[in-house]
Amino acid sequence: VKFSVAVSPDIRPGAPIPLQGPLAQTIPQAAALGFDGIELQIGHPSDVEHDELEKLLDANGIAVACIATGAAYAREGLCLSSTDESLRHRAVGRIVEFCDMAQPLGASVVVGMMRGRIDADRQTAAAQLAALRRSMTECVREADRRDVILIVEPINRYETNLWPTTRSVLDFLDEEGLTSPRLMLDTFHMNIEEESVVEAIRAAGDRIGLVQTVENNRLAPGCGHVDFRSIVDALADVQYDGYLSVESVPQPAHPTALQNAARLLRELAAAVAV
């Protein structure tokens, strides 16, 4: 198992991104804290300067675990379930651009908030879901062509009304016959939505693409009551060997909380030799 931390080149107050600011600062910080990789949170590939990124990754021995795309929805409203066909095309196009960027980095691409929110009106909702099915099929086809893994993230009820649980994402992928996407398991969202966090991990099994280890209060592991021991145990049972990624709100006083989180996760993982 490997360890990563979320970084954003933009300052996004309140966002669950521990390291915010220029990559020239955050990538060395991630390395100094002992992380193996970063989760790059951007809205467009042009948010980073690619030569600089590669140099920083090389110099610090850091990999990109995934590119998280929610900023494209927050900033530009790019949405895979849009019934406005031109907007939907742009959203799919953005995912494809992210795949192009991810491919040489060996990173995956996350579909989170870009799924959008579904309207209360039944007819509109049906049209949105049809649009989302088309978009996901197109995105997966393009990702497959590039050998890039798409990772779909369940998100809690307050942020979107679609795919709150692991089961809901698995069901969607199965119904659409989409076999290559993997799941993002975020323990903050899981704490709210899953009947059993451990059972959800077992159900996702070898389809887990990335695990975001975050406390119930969205702080770094160690600052809340999430039972990371049982989570790491369950991940070991399903032979998960990807990243444990810290995607927490940058308070209190990072980097102490991040150092503690990294140590906690390493100790738990070592105990089960994931």
Place this chain on the structure above:
Amino acid sequence: MSSRNRRSAGTGPVFSFYPIPFRGYPIAKSIELLADLGYDGLELPGEALATRDAKDALSRTGMCVTAVCTRAYGEDRDLTAPEPAHRAAALEYYRGLIRMAQEFESPIVIVSPTSVRKTVPNSDVATAWKMAVDGIGALAASAEAGGVKLAIEPWNRYETFLINRVEDALRLADEVGSASVGVMGDLFHMNIEETDVATALRSAGDRLLNVHFADSNRRAPGEGHLELAPVFDALVSIGYRRALSVEYMPPRHVFETTVPSEYYEPYAEQTIRVLRAGWASANERNAA
């Protein structure tokens, strides 16, 4: 009314239920159903109710009202609203709830200083905090005169920016500085916000006036992953004798326009068994 005394006599706690999930049921029907299931009382939603029917059902069943629960929807029920007229309306709303509590012999009115889903302050947190202190301070006088206590309820970050944790509520109560203002906990919100749920309950001690029971996913206790044993142990350890009040909520997912049938009798019945068993076990552990 002697009814309240009949059901709530003894060493407590009082098993109570907030009948919001019983959508479509008249209040009298909810009261009778809850009495049949073995509940001692209920929380009344802070809305105009068919009070005659409610009162008749209460006296028929011997059920008590454990709290009047705020329905803080909209600016005119928001003690931190920027418009003075809205704040005045919010005070009037809560004074109405205090009168309702007196009328129904409810010991408690639940207060939240902000309206539901206000996740950013209108101007800044300090201004909103000051308004909350002023508003609850003004209400405390009315509550005291009416023999009612105000319970400040923390909500999770997606429902309010101001009071998310029991420690926030305690600090607000401290600043108001009235014996008729205390705090409460809702396990669904606490599971999101507290560093440790049981520790937070203990920290409130005898200022804990009410507890809402729901599981981590806001379904009935037992339907999620919240560990209830430490919760009961904490309540027993602080000598809690007030209401164990059930407040699960139906989902609002895509296409869910009706309340799923299990949210009516099945969950209500299952929950009172879970609560009674949990309380009894905690007392056995405490005695051992």
